[in-house]
Amino acid sequence: MKKEKIDIVIREAIPDDAKEVLRFLEGVATETGFLSYGAEGLAISEEDEKYFIENILNSENNLLLVAILGEQIIGTASVKAEAKPKMKHIGEIGISISKDFWGFGLGTMLMEELIIWAEESEVIRRLELTVQDRNQRAIHLYEKMGFEQEGLLKRGVYDDGEYLDVQLMSKMIDA
Amino acid sequence: MKKEKIDIVIREAIPDDAKEVLRFLEGVATETGFLSYGAEGLAISEEDEKYFIENILNSENNLLLVAILGEQIIGTASVKAEAKPKMKHIGEIGISISKDFWGFGLGTMLMEELIIWAEESEVIRRLELTVQDRNQRAIHLYEKMGFEQEGLLKRGVYDDGEYLDVQLMSKMIDA
Numbered sequence: 001m002k003k004e005k006i007d008i009v010i011r012e013a014i015p016d017d018a019k020e021v022l023r024f025l026e027g028v029a030t031e032t033g034f035l036s037y038g039a040e041g042l043a044i045s046e047e048d049e050k051y052f053i054e055n056i057l058n059s060e061n062n063l064l065l066v067a068i069l070g071e072q073i074i075g076t077a078s079v080k081a082e083a084k085p086k087m088k089h090i091g092e093i094g095i096s097i098s099k100d101f102w103g104f105g106l107g108t109m110l111m112e113e114l115i116i117w118a119e120e121s122e123v124i125r126r127l128e129l130t131v132q133d134r135n136q137r138a139i140h141l142y143e144k145m146g147f148e149q150e151g152l153l154k155r156g157v158y159d160d161g162e163y164l165d166v167q168l169m170s171k172m173i174d175a
Numbered sequence: 176m177k178k179e180k181i182d183i184v185i186r187e188a189i190p191d192d193a194k195e196v197l198r199f200l201e202g203v204a205t206e207t208g209f210l211s212y213g214a215e216g217l218a219i220s221e222e223d224e225k226y227f228i229e230n231i232l233n234s235e236n237n238l239l240l241v242a243i244l245g246e247q248i249i250g251t252a253s254v255k256a257e258a259k260p261k262m263k264h265i266g267e268i269g270i271s272i273s274k275d276f277w278g279f280g281l282g283t284m285l286m287e288e289l290i291i292w293a294e295e296s297e298v299i300r301r302l303e304l305t306v307q308d309r310n311q312r313a314i315h316l317y318e319k320m321g322f323e324q325e326g327l328l329k330r331g332v333y334d335d336g337e338y339l340d341v342q343l344m345s346k347m348i349d350a
Contacts, residue, residue, distance in 0.1 A: 037259050084212050086332050125338065126330040151326015151343050155301040157261050163300065168326050168343065 006069065008106070010113055012057065013064040017073070018049040021066065024073040024098070031099040033159045034135050061088055061123045065113055067097075067106055074098045077110035079118065079127070089125040091118060095138075107138070111145045118173045125173050132157060133165040147171045181244065183281070185288055187232065188239040192248070193224040196241065199248040199273070206274040208334045209310045236263055236298045240288055242272075242281055249273045252285035254293065254302070264300040266293060270313075282313070286320045293348045300348050307332060308340040322346045 013021060022044060029035050044052075056062045059081075067075035075098060079091040093114060097106050118124040131138050133152065147169040156166025188196060197219060204210050219227075231237045234256075242250035250273060254266040268289060272281050293299040306313050308327065322344040331341025 036261050038261060086211050086213060086334055089330065089333055089338070125333075126328075128328070150328055153301075153303070153325055153343070154345060154347060155264065158264055158300075159261055163264070168328075170329060172329060 008074070008109075009068045010065055010109060011068070013053050013066045013076075014057070015050040015053045017066060018046050018053055020071075020073050021053070021064075021076065022046060022049050024076065025096065028096045028098055034132055034138070035096065036130075036157060038159075061091060061121060063091075063114065063117055065110060067110060069101075074101045075106050075110060077114050079114060079124070081124065088123060091124045091127050093127055093129040102137075107141050108145070111141065115145065115171070115173075126170060127173060128168065128170040130156065130166050130168055133167050139167060139169075142169050145171070183249070183284075184243045185240055185284060186243070188228050188241045188251075189232070190225040190228045192241060193221050193228055195246075195248050196228070196239075196251065197221060197224050199251065200271065203271045203273055209307055209313070210271065211305075211332060213334075236266060236296060238266075238289065238292055240285060242285060244276075249276045250281050250285060252289050254289060254299070256299065263298060266299045266302050268302055268304040277312075282316050283320070286316065290320065290346070290348075301345060302348060303343065303345040305331065305341050305343055307334075308342050314342065314344075317344050320346070 029037055053064060056064045061079070061081035063077075063079040065077040066073050067077075076094075076096050078094045080094070081088055081091045093111075095107055095110055097110075115127070118127055127147075128150075129142065129147065130153070131142065133139075148171070149167050150170050151168040153166040153168060155163035157164050204212055228239060231239045236254070236256035238252075238254040240252040241248050242252075250271060252268070252270045254268055256263055256266045268286075270282055270285055272285075290302070293302055302322075304317065304322070305328070306317065308314075323346070324342050325345050326343040328341040328343060330338035332339050
């Protein structure tokens with residue numbers, strides 16, 4: 001038996017990634033019930049997605065990372081923040097990983113990159129995320145990375161005919 | 176001494192209200208530090224606002240109410256919800272009242288109308304809102320109307336040089 005390692009690249013998304021990002025996000029939604037959208041997809045055109053990515057690159061408090069194996073996106077991690085002065089310090093995190101690549105520490109790697117970026121941003125002072133209460137794998141990852149539960153949202157998402165509870169978690173960022 | 180009553184009309188906003196809605200929202204932001212935007216305003220054109228109001232009128236899970244004295248808007252109440260099937264049952268509430276009209280029960284009237292609308296919507300199953308923890312007047316109103324605290328968001332808003340805690344409150348809707 002011989003052990004090999006494969007190289008995965010994590011970098012900021014560029015406008016040319018638009019088509020592949022959409023393909024990835026629509027694929028991942030059909031694999032898992034843990035996201036806030038389902039098989040209906042995001043209903044976003046490639047042109048719109050290019051424009052979004054361009055805006056994210058030019059923003060001081062928004063980020064989109066892609067994890068790439070060969071030429072294929074296998075994970076994304078995003079920070080979304082508003083432009084309003086009273087709210088621009090709050091970054092909302094979203095992480096999605098292709099099911100084939102669960103369990104290899106990819107979520108941890110993406111989260112570490114997000115946190116480093118947030119600490120260097122000089123704008124973000126609070127990271128927050130919502131996660132289905134049944135998604136214990138993800139909750140453990142977030143706790144390991146320093147996130148704490150702030151609230152439990154009753155009926156925070158609807159899936160497969162039932163209303164599910166959602167945890168709100170946050171981590172303060174102090175540069 | 177003689178007591179008089181004045182008539183206030185509460186109704187759904189129509190596209191022709193756009194200009195007055197913007198004027199109201201920008202004015203109210205300079206009166207109070209309790210909103211999520213400040214004197215910078217909303218940076219929305221009258222044309223955009225008309226389009227928003229049109230979309231709200233055509234939506235099954237979005238609502239904008241205006242409270243009118245004579246020809247002047249003195250309060251607004253909104254419910255915002257996403258179109259995504261997994262999230263469309265969640266309505267986020269926003270209520271703003273001109274400072275001159277605080278303390279006359281206008282907030283209660285607007286909230287009662289919102290809740291009746293939500294119960295009749297057959298889509299909304301959860302109403303939620305965020306409120307600054309220091310805004311005890313509003314919190315008492317929301318509790319009186321059946322809202323319960325679900326979480327306390329650290330650094331939920333930035334105002335006057337400091338980060339303030341924000342309460343997340345919700346009320347389940349069962350028709």
